Amino acid sequence: MGYSKAELLHKLSLNVWFGSLPLADRKAMLSAAALVPVRTGDMLYHKGEITGGFYGVVDGAFKVSSLGEDGREGILSIMEEGNWFGETTLLDGLPRPHDVTALHEGVVAVILPGDFQTLLQRAGFVQGIGALLCTRVRALYGLVEDAMLRSTRARVARRLLALARGDTTMAPQARTVITVSHEALAMMLGVTRQTLAKELKYLVHEGVLALGYGHIDILSPEALLREAALT
Numbered sequence: 001m002g003y004s005k006a007e008l009l010h011k012l013s014l015n016v017w018f019g020s021l022p023l024a025d026r027k028a029m030l031s032a033a034a035l036v037p038v039r040t041g042d043m044l045y046h047k048g049e050i051t052g053g054f055y056g057v058v059d060g061a062f063k064v065s066s067l068g069e070d071g072r073e074g075i076l077s078i079m080e081e082g083n084w085f086g087e088t089t090l091l092d093g094l095p096r097p098h099d100v101t102a103l104h105e106g107v108v109a110v111i112l113p114g115d116f117q118t119l120l121q122r123a124g125f126v127q128g129i130g131a132l133l134c135t136r137v138r139a140l141y142g143l144v145e146d147a148m149l150r151s152t153r154a155r156v157a158r159r160l161l162a163l164a165r166g167d168t169t170m171a172p173q174a175r176t177v178i179t180v181s182h183e184a185l186a187m188m189l190g191v192t193r194q195t196l197a198k199e200l201k202y203l204v205h206e207g208v209l210a211l212g213y214g215h216i217d218i219l220s221p222e223a224l225l226r227e228a229a230l231t
Helices: 006-012 016-020 022-032 087-092 115-117 121-151 154-166 182-189 193-205 220-229
Strands: 034-038 044-047 054-059 062-067 071-078 099-102 106-111 209-212 215-218
Touching: 006 022, 006 054, 022 106, 022 115, 054 121, 071 182, 087 115, 099 106, 106 115, 106 121, 115 209, 121 154, 154 182, 154 193, 154 215, 154 220, 182 193, 193 209
Parallel strands: none
Antiparallel strands: 034 106, 044 099, 054 106, 062 071, 062 099, 209 215
16 A cells, blocks of 8 residues: 555546546545555445445455345446545435445545545535536446347447446546456346357357456457447
């Protein structure tokens, strides 16, 4: 966790949302934040809790998930380095709507509720939170639209394209190697491993993807975009 203030500011400002905030507000956030180490499998908070703060991922990655009545896990999103989350409960006072679990060892910046309320007195921070909530709403509507209107193959392609840009990060530059297991990808899509395997096999046969252990390589981003546009 040995980051200077300047190094931490630069590292987190690579994120599109955080980097778009006024410099004074970014500095205020980091001044209020405590850096906390996490281990693989640690839970930042559980669904139904009202505790905790506003979190920024300094190192590592976290899955946002929920369990169904049958015990199946659904992964809603992945929070990678630079992402901030946990604002909803601090704004409406209602319980956390999902679980957040560390996928790897890492470090989070934690802003406690009282400090979050103080930051809400800053116009730039309030506008940033509004923009963050708009991003969440757009992503949720996109997932609903995919589930209702798109084929499984198009949904697979669209989720891979999102993961290539850091899922919730939506980085300008997409990566060509996605670190994700087939099991986790199936959980994100709400499909069985067998259904996912069928679609991945087709995309591999068409030269769109290559599969490795714990990762998927995008060989043709253009072809994957075409698949994503299909209904």
